[in-house]
């Protein structure tokens with residue numbers, strides 16, 4: 260970052276001393292006012308719950324322009340990556356800052372492939388869960404449990420440990436998600452198959468059975484690979500900020516990523532794809548397209564607490580570019596599978612059309628986000644609704660790791676420790692029980 264010629268001056272109406280604050284510029288996006296010395300100079304904190312106006316770090320990984328609806332991974336537009344690259348190339352890019360050449364890609368893919376198995380003991384963790392446990396409950400446990408097995412890659416301050424932990428996490432997430440799924444349906448786990456692609460191997464571990472060979476559909480393989488690319492990273496979102504804050508204590512990478520899994524589960528964040536599909540199912544059950552008006556009315560009624568899931572975004576005040584690409588993928592997959600008449604897809608497109616013409620959504624700049632269509636395409640692939648967020652976590656793991664490693668690799672980083680505006684009780688004495 261570089262210092263701007265412009266300074267910010269804080270003045271106080273009570274005649275207090277003015278404070279001059281430096282402004283820094285990045286390569287893209289808003290400048291920042293450096294408030295690091297504010298408390299020392301004024302004895303006051305800034306106040307920004309939800310971090311609406313706060314940059315928590317400087318980063319070179321992902322840039323989002325919410326007004327333009329633009330998303331860049333290391334400078335490459337998401338539309339180009341989703342069309343010209345595969346997920347492992349995107350992983351390499353997010354981790355290393357450049358796209359791999361052919362030999363770098365082959366070496367990286369082989370490394371990931373060789374780490375897809377998990378320790379045989381891992382299967383015994385699953386036995387402790389009820390069969391109807393939510394897959395994200397299982398994943399939150401399994402990912403944290405990885406730190407019990409890989410003591411040679413838990414020192415987050417050791418670059419070699421960070422590198423092997425990154426490979427292990429990227430390689431093992433599909434295996435763990437597939438194991439969480441197989442456990443809930445009472446089928447045996449499928450071991451990874453090294454000759455398959457990253458997405459093909461995941462399909463095989465999810466839908467294959469020991470009794471017969473599983474044939475990977477190239478259409479589903481490509482669709483899943485694109486879904487992984489679209490979910491790989493997204494600047495300082497809630498789960499990424501969770502991973503950064505958790506990792507800033509120096510905890511091991513597996514524990515920090517497990518914290519990200521837990522945060523992503525929430526319906527306001529990665530859990531929205533599951534909630535969006537359940538919302539479409541509910542409208543369908545009520546009567547489908549002709550019930551959209553009634554549903555939109557409920558959403559606009561503040562007392563209903565009903566939101567249009569898969570719509571709206573803290574940063575995008577224009578169309579989420581991932582939603583457009585997801586809708587395209589939806590079209591391709593449904594057409595290939597002969598499901599182009601899928602009533603749920605038709606319902607989603609009609610719901611989007613009506614919402615985008617409605618003043619409530621237009622005035623609040625609410626557009627479809629990545630979660631609006633992702634459930635429909637995942638359902639067409641055969642993925643159960645309650646596993647959608649697990650797929651999101653699988654794909655976002657590389658983003659979380661890249662952001663964590665960027666923070667740890669920054670010599671200036673410190674443990675994250677926000678302060679507060681205290682509005683509770685002033686000091687008072689404890690009364691004996693008899694007097695309370």
Ligand code: SDX
Nearest residue numbers: 493496527528529531566567568569570571572573623628
């Ligand atoms: C993801 O941050 C990221 O980058 C996240 C993510 C990533 O890749 O990491 O992109 C992934 O989490 C996408 C978002 C998935 N969540 C959903 O689809 C859930 C539904 N969306 C909302 O919960 C909401 O839009 C948020 C949480 C996504 C954003 O919330 P904000 O930025 O805090 O906005 P807000 O709640 O202040 O909304 C502003 C107004 C409010 O109305 P008013 O108080 O002004 O009258 O818009 C309304 C909100 O009530 N609003 C919605 C709405 N989203 C916002 N009203 C109805 N339906 C919605 N979906």
